[in-house]
Amino acid sequence: xxxxxxxxxxxxxxxxxxxxxxxxxxxxxxxxxxxxxxxxxxxxxxxxxxxxxxxxxxxxxxxxxxxxxxxxxxxxxxxxxxxxxxxxxxxxxxxxxxxxxxxxxxxxxxxxxxxxxxxxxxxxxxxxxxxxxxxxxxxxxxxxxxxxxxxxxxxxxxxxxxxxxxxxxxxxxxxxxxxxxxxxxxxxxxxxxxxxxxxxxxxxxxxxxxxxxxxxxxxxxxxxxxxxxxxxxxxxxxxxxxxxxxxxxxxxxxxxxxx
Ligand code: BEZ
Numbered sequence: 001x002x003x004x005x006x007x008x009x010x011x012x013x014x015x016x017x018x019x020x021x022x023x024x025x026x027x028x029x030x031x032x033x034x035x036x037x038x039x040x041x042x043x044x045x046x047x048x049x050x051x052x053x054x055x056x057x058x059x060x061x062x063x064x065x066x067x068x069x070x071x072x073x074x075x076x077x078x079x080x081x082x083x084x085x086x087x088x089x090x091x092x093x094x095x096x097x098x099x100x101x102x103x104x105x106x107x108x109x110x111x112x113x114x115x116x117x118x119x120x121x122x123x124x125x126x127x128x129x130x131x132x133x134x135x136x137x138x139x140x141x142x143x144x145x146x147x148x149x150x151x152x153x154x155x156x157x158x159x160x161x162x163x164x165x166x167x168x169x170x171x172x173x174x175x176x177x178x179x180x181x182x183x184x185x186x187x188x189x190x191x192x193x194x195x196x197x198x199x200x201x202x203x204x205x206x207x208x209x210x211x212x213x214x215x216x217x218x219x220x221x222x223x224x225x226x227x228x229x230x231x232x233x234x235x236x237x238x239x240x241x242x243x244x245x246x247x248x249x250x251x252x253x254x255x256x257x258x259x
Contacts, residue, residue, distance in 0.1 A: 012049045012075020018205050021195050023051045026107045026136050033187070033254050034134040036060035040102035043126055045092055045119075046109020050076025050085075056105060057085040064101075066090035067109075095122035103132045110137040114167035120181035129259040133183060139190045139251030140170040145237045146203075146230070146246060150211065153229035159222060164214045174253055183255035195248040202244035203231050 030052055036042055036059040044053040047065030049072055057063045057080075065087045067073050076087045090096075092113050104123050113119050123133055147164055154161060169177070171188045178185055197206045207215070207227050215223045238244055 011071055012078075014209065015049055015072070015075070018198060018202075018209060020051075021198075022108045023048070025193060025195065026052065027055060029107055029134060029136050029252065030055050030059075030105070033136075033252060034103060034105050034132075036063075036103070041100060043097065043101045043104045043123075045104055045106040045123065046112070047076060047087065048072050048109070050080045050087060052105070052107055053087070054080040054082070054085060057082050060084070062086070064088065066092070068092065092119050092122070095119075095126050097122075097126035099125070099128050101126050101131060102128055103134065106133070106135040106137070108136065108138075110135060111142070111166045111168055114165075116167065116169075116177050117180060120177055120183070124182045124257050127257040129257060131257045132186075133178075133253070133255045133257070135255075136250055136252045137174075138166060138168040139249045140168055140173075141247075142166075142168040142249040143247055144249075145234055146207070149230040149233035150207070150214075150226065152233055153226045156229060157222065157226060159218065159226070162214055162217060164211075168249070169251065171251060174251060178253065178255045182258045184258060185253060185255045187252070187254040189252045191250055191252075193248045193250050195246045197244040197246050199244075203234060203238065203246075204228075206244075206246060 036056050039061050042056055042060045042063045044056060044063055044065040047053045047067050050065050053063050053065035053076065062084045065076055068091055070089050073087045073089050104127060110116060151161065171190050175185045175188060197203055199205065204227055215226065218226060238246060
């Protein structure tokens with residue numbers, strides 16, 4: 001779920017405590033899109049705290065989870081122990097595997113990994129011919145209200161326009177990237193998933209976690225003023241009177257490596 005530049009801003013426990021919805025909402029990506037088989041070796045790319053990796057391991061031969069964050073990998077190793085499960089700190093831009101996996105899985109990680117061309121080429125090399133990639137990531141329009149409220153808060157404060165670190169492709173853009181890496185796209189689905197951010201401070205906690213790399217150039221005082229103002233700006237659209245509901249948009253794909 002992270003890349004090397006944002007990898008170690010948060011702990012595994014913090015992630016599980018505040019952001020569990022990210023993996024809980026995607027359990028059907030494992031059952032309905034990946035469909036792990038008992039004899040398969042599967043790579044989980046950007047495995048985070050390993051919750052979905054462990055779910056895959058209940059049905060697969062072996063699962064190897066990788067993430068750029070040493071904290072996430074340590075948290076995954078401490079919680080999920082099985083004979084057919086392994087974890088490793090690894091940079092998705094330099095995958096060392098050659099035809100070692102029947103399938104690659106990735107949830108809520110690829111939007112941290114732009115540019116994706118090299119990542120998908122490495123994934124293709126990691127798969128056996130005909131092997132499949134099942135992925136979910138943020139899609140076009142993801143967290144647009146959140147992004148715009150931060151951009152406006154920065155502008156109002158006379159601060160530089162910071163570019164967010166994520167990539168949220170349209171279905172067409174994702175298909176083009178996958179095909180350029182030698183995949184045939186079998187399924188593609190863009191859909192809205194409004195996501196509750198737990199607690200009255202849910203918006204702030206989300207930005208402090210997921211936005212920490214984005215807002216890192218600011219001083220602590222500037223950062224907290226920007227987050228406070230962004231919260232005010234986003235409130236009419238994202239606060240429903242009881243909860244913060246983030247405007248998540250997800251993009252799922254199932255693609256096969258060419259033979
Ligand atoms: C997401 O999972 O949609 C997401 C993660 C980090 C930043 C923005 C969106």
